[in-house]
Amino acid sequence: MGSNLVELGASNPATPKNANGDVRSAPRAHKPIRILVVDDEAHVRSMIGATLERQGYNVQLASSGREAVDTLDRNTFELVLTDIVMQEGNGIALLELIHAQRPNVPVIMVTAIHDISVAIDSMRRGAYDYLLKPFEREHLVATVQRALDHRQAIQESHTYQQNLEQVVRARTEMLRQAMEDLEHSYDVTLEALGDALDLKDSETEGHSKRVTAYTIALARAMGISPAQIRVIARGAFLHDIGKMAIPDEILRKPGKLTKEEMDFMREHCSRGYQMLRKIPFLSEAAEIVFAHQEHFDGSGYPSHTSGNKIPVGARIFAVADTLDAITSDRPYRKARTFDEAREEILRCSGSQFDPGVVEVYLKIPNELWHELRSEITNQNIRFSTFDIANPAAAQAS
Numbered sequence: 001m002g003s004n005l006v007e008l009g010a011s012n013p014a015t016p017k018n019a020n021g022d023v024r025s026a027p028r029a030h031k032p033i034r035i036l037v038v039d040d041e042a043h044v045r046s047m048i049g050a051t052l053e054r055q056g057y058n059v060q061l062a063s064s065g066r067e068a069v070d071t072l073d074r075n076t077f078e079l080v081l082t083d084i085v086m087q088e089g090n091g092i093a094l095l096e097l098i099h100a101q102r103p104n105v106p107v108i109m110v111t112a113i114h115d116i117s118v119a120i121d122s123m124r125r126g127a128y129d130y131l132l133k134p135f136e137r138e139h140l141v142a143t144v145q146r147a148l149d150h151r152q153a154i155q156e157s158h159t160y161q162q163n164l165e166q167v168v169r170a171r172t173e174m175l176r177q178a179m180e181d182l183e184h185s186y187d188v189t190l191e192a193l194g195d196a197l198d199l200k201d202s203e204t205e206g207h208s209k210r211v212t213a214y215t216i217a218l219a220r221a222m223g224i225s226p227a228q229i230r231v232i233a234r235g236a237f238l239h240d241i242g243k244m245a246i247p248d249e250i251l252r253k254p255g256k257l258t259k260e261e262m263d264f265m266r267e268h269c270s271r272g273y274q275m276l277r278k279i280p281f282l283s284e285a286a287e288i289v290f291a292h293q294e295h296f297d298g299s300g301y302p303s304h305t306s307g308n309k310i311p312v313g314a315r316i317f318a319v320a321d322t323l324d325a326i327t328s329d330r331p332y333r334k335a336r337t338f339d340e341a342r343e344e345i346l347r348c349s350g351s352q353f354d355p356g357v358v359e360v361y362l363k364i365p366n367e368l369w370h371e372l373r374s375e376i377t378n379q380n381i382r383f384s385t386f387d388i389a390n391p392a393a394a395q396a397s
Contacts, residue, residue, distance in 0.1 A: 032057060034059075036077045037052070038065065039110065040063055045061045049061050051141065052141075052144065065082075065088060078148060079147055080106075081108045081144070082109060091110075103126075104154060114132060129146065194209065196244070208240065213375075215233060217368060218320055221363070231285050231313065232316060235317065236317045239321070241276065242289070272289040295351065296351065297352070319354075326344060345358060
């Protein structure tokens, strides 16, 4: 390059000075800020280095772009000043390398080319600022300080963002835990409702828990999502909640019901729906409660809905409900076997039951139903949708 010198000693009213009139040094840190100066003119890089060292910076010098790359590979720097035109290596190429590999390190371009387009091009390529030779000492120091302040601001912003993300993650986890606790409290409420129904209708004690377990097993086998299984499970567990509004003389009548009594009994679907639909976390389950006595061919009640218009949860429940009804003791008959239940459910496929649900049911061995019934009956398992989304956790418990 030419013989342009760094001009030192000239004053700049805008540059901070101490009481003696000297340029104010950069704030001293526990570890000195490291700056790399790259210039192929020995007297220029020495002058820049000496000026910055007097400000308390740790300065390392490189005479070419190649030497600068080697130095960057061995050390870390907070700032790089590089000449644009050098005999060995190009300052723009060095800038692009630093910008790509160390984007948090600001680069100040130093040049004797008084062409503003060159400076603008370097800024577009990622340079923080540029200095035109010859420049005053105060201008050099001020530009370096601005670059370092800029770097610190970016680091503080990044640290703030990381801390903010940690706070968000922590609060999200707290919210998730709170939602799980709330959901668990919902299940405790459902348990109490189920127990109250069992006390009212002792002939079907345990029916709600068994039919819920069967419904969950069928829903899983059909590939229903865990979130939807929660809804279906709650609908299955509360399917008979409307019977709370049925008078005991009808609900517990030992003999055959009259037509009027049967019509009143059938209102338990709509009564249960009305009880649950205004409760936000049970509003979807209420739809299953309303439709749980519908038949696939439209011969059920209360609305004679047919086919896929019946909620899938209600179609799954219908098979599970019949499975438990056939294999449970009733005052008017003894429980039948799971094989007999299988034959009856297959016989009613397409009429009472959704053939697709029946097809999945037939692929499940009777051993599973035996195990579920035994666990609920012998261990008095409490119904919970809390672990429905995690079958492994539910099995482990």
